[in-house]
Amino acid sequence: MYLTVHATAGLLIGQQLSNPLIGFFTGVLSHYILDFIPHGDEFIGKFSTKKKLLIGSADFIVALSVGWWLISQNYLQLNPVIIFTILGTFAPDFLWGSAMIIKMPWLEPINNLHHAVQRSRPDISPSAGILLQIILLWTSVIILLWK
Numbered sequence: 001m002y003l004t005v006h007a008t009a010g011l012l013i014g015q016q017l018s019n020p021l022i023g024f025f026t027g028v029l030s031h032y033i034l035d036f037i038p039h040g041d042e043f044i045g046k047f048s049t050k051k052k053l054l055i056g057s058a059d060f061i062v063a064l065s066v067g068w069w070l071i072s073q074n075y076l077q078l079n080p081v082i083i084f085t086i087l088g089t090f091a092p093d094f095l096w097g098s099a100m101i102i103k104m105p106w107l108e109p110i111n112n113l114h115h116a117v118q119r120s121r122p123d124i125s126p127s128a129g130i131l132l133q134i135i136l137l138w139t140s141v142i143i144l145l146w147k
C-alpha cells in the first residue's frame with residue numbers, strides 16, 4: 001500500500017494516543033493491517049530497484065504534502081505522538097527499501113514478515129487497487145477534516 005495511505009492512517013491513529021512509543025508500534029501494526037488488504041500495487045515489485053525507489057520517493061513526497069496541507073490549514077496539530085505514529089507507519093516500507101540499497105542481514109526477519117503479510121492475501125487488479133487506496137486515503141482525510 002502506498003505510504004500516503006499509511007501516513008494518513010497514522011495521522012488518525014496518532015490523534016487518539018498520548019504516548020509516542022505506543023504510537024510508533026501502533027503505527028507499525030497499522031501498516032501490516034493495511035498491507036493485508038488487497039491493494040493492487042504488486043506490479044511495482046517487478047520494476048528495477050531504481051524505479052521502485054523513485055516511486056517510493058514520489059509517494060513519500062505526496063504523503064508529506066498531504067500532511068503539510070492538513071497542518072497548514074489547521075486541521076491538525078503536529079506533536080511527538082503523531083510524528084512517532086507516522087514514523088511507525090513508514091517503518092516496514094523504509095526497512096524494506098533500505099535492504100534493497102544496503103544488505104543488512106538483521107533486517108531479514110522483519111522484511112520476511114512484511115513479505116509474508118503481502119503474500120497472504122489475494123491480489124487485485126492495479127486499477128481496483130488504486131481506486132481502493134484513493135477511497136481509503138479520502139476517507140481518512142474526510143475524518144481528519146471532520147474534527
Ligand SMILES: [Zn+2]
Pocket residue numbers: 001031035092093114
Ligand atoms: Zn508495506
